[in-house]
């Protein structure tokens with residue numbers, strides 16, 4: 001994979017993450033999720049890390065360990081530890 005491919009991949013990932021977080025935040029706001037602000041702050045931190053990684057890559061400072069760490073934090077830690085909290089809330093609220 002060359003640098004152009006990597007930047008394109010990070011751009012695609014950023015677009016997907018942005019769309020996912022925006023959709024999730026709209027639903028959580030709509031249903032009055034009590035931990036919304038905390039959850040949104042977690043999204044903001046992940047968005048910031050993704051932006052930093054993309055910026056560094058564009059400026060020839062790709063962080064080789066940064067991408068797998070971010071992927072792990074996004075998919076495993078955030079989804080497993082944070083998103084499951086609102087899943088239970090929404091299941092109770094929408095009944």
Ligand SMILES: [Fe+2]
Nearest residue numbers: 024039082083
């Ligand atoms: Fe989330």
Ligand SMILES: [Fe+2]
Nearest residue numbers: 020024079083
């Ligand atoms: Fe999510």
